[in-house]
Amino acid sequence: MNIASSKLISVLHAEKPAADRAEKLQLYGRFIGDWETKIIAHAPVGARHEGSGEIHFGWILEGRAIQDVWMIPRLAERPNAPPFPVAGNWFGTTIRVYDPDIDAWRIYWIDPARNVFRQQLGRQRGDDVVQEGKTETGALSRWSFTNITPNSFHWLGESSASGDGSWQLVVEVLAQRKPA
Numbered sequence: 018m019n020i021a022s023s024k025l026i027s028v029l030h031a032e033k034p035a036a037d038r039a040e041k042l043q044l045y046g047r048f049i050g051d052w053e054t055k056i057i058a059h060a061p062v063g064a065r066h067e068g069s070g071e072i073h074f075g076w077i078l079e080g081r082a083i084q085d086v087w088m089i090p091r092l093a094e095r096p097n098a099p100p101f102p103v104a105g106n107w108f109g110t111t112i113r114v115y116d117p118d119i120d121a122w123r124i125y126w127i128d129p130a131r132n133v134f135r136q137q138l139g140r141q142r143g144d145d146v147v148q149e150g151k152t153e154t155g156a157l158s159r160w161s162f163t164n165i166t167p168n169s170f171h172w173l174g175e176s177s178a179s180g181d182g183s184w185q186l187v188v189e190v191l192a193q194r195k196p197a
Contacts, residue, residue, distance in 0.1 A: 029084075031076040038081070041115050044141055045083050045122065048074045048162075048170070051195040056089050058103035059186050066102040069094070072192060083113040087190075104174075104188045105131045113139065124148050152176065159184060168194040 034042040052072040059065055070089035077084045089107040090098045100106055109128030116123050122139035135158060137150030146162040157177040164171040172190035177183055 029077050031078065031080040033080050034076060035080040038115055038117065041117070041120075042080070042083070044115075044146060045074070045113050045139070046076075047165070047167070048072075048085070049076065049083070050074060050197075052192040053091075053195055054089075054193075055191040056101065056104065057189040057191070058101065059188070060103050061185070064102075068101050070107065070190070072190075077112075078114075081114065083111075085111050085113070087111070107131065109133070122148075124150070154178075156180065157182075 033039075034046055039046075050073075052074075054070040054072060056068045056070050057065060058068075068089055069091055070087065071091045072085055072087050074083060074085040076082075087107050087109055088095070089101050089104065095106070095108070098106060107128055108130040109126060111127075112125045114123045115121075119138075120140075124135070124137040124139050126133070126135040126137070128134070133153075135150055135152065137148040137158065137160065139146060139148040141147075144163075144165065146165070148160040150158050152158050157180050159173075159175045159177070161173045161175070162170050163173060170192050172192065173186060174188035174190075175184040175186050177185070
């Protein structure tokens with residue numbers, strides 16, 4: 018690793034959440050760590066495709082934000098992996114920042130591997146965490162963390178092309194925390 022890269026990592030990453038908003042930061046802070054995933058993609062005609070991936074969450078920017086990296090397939094499988102049906106191969110990052118002015122999280126997803134970019138607002142809804150926004154084409158998008166336990170969660174990626182609130186499940190992620 019060169020000196021410039023090591024300096025970036027040292028100023029980007031944080032050990033813990035910022036003290037002045039630590040309680041609010043736990044909505045996503047509970048996901049800090051490394052996860053193995055089973056991915057299920059749902060084609061519009063009902064076909065189902067399964068694969069594997071991984072997710073890594075960490076504190077950044079003086080503990081005021083969380084950054085995570087989502088990969089389909091796993092890093093070790095990427096060099097020769099064919100495209101994952103429906104969802105494609107992901108290698109993207111999310112920046113999650115709590116905004117006290119609106120009591121919600123601002124979510125920025127960046128996936129240069131697929132040229133996909135999303136902005137969403139995330140909030141707790143019951144026991145779930147729900148993020149809502151729009152795609153580049155104007156379709157509504159909803160990404161939800163459900164069935165959350167300390168060592169697992171179920172993530173749902175849904176879209177509503179018509180914008181009328183009728184949702185189509187596109188991708189599911191079943192995540193298990195990797196042992197420390």
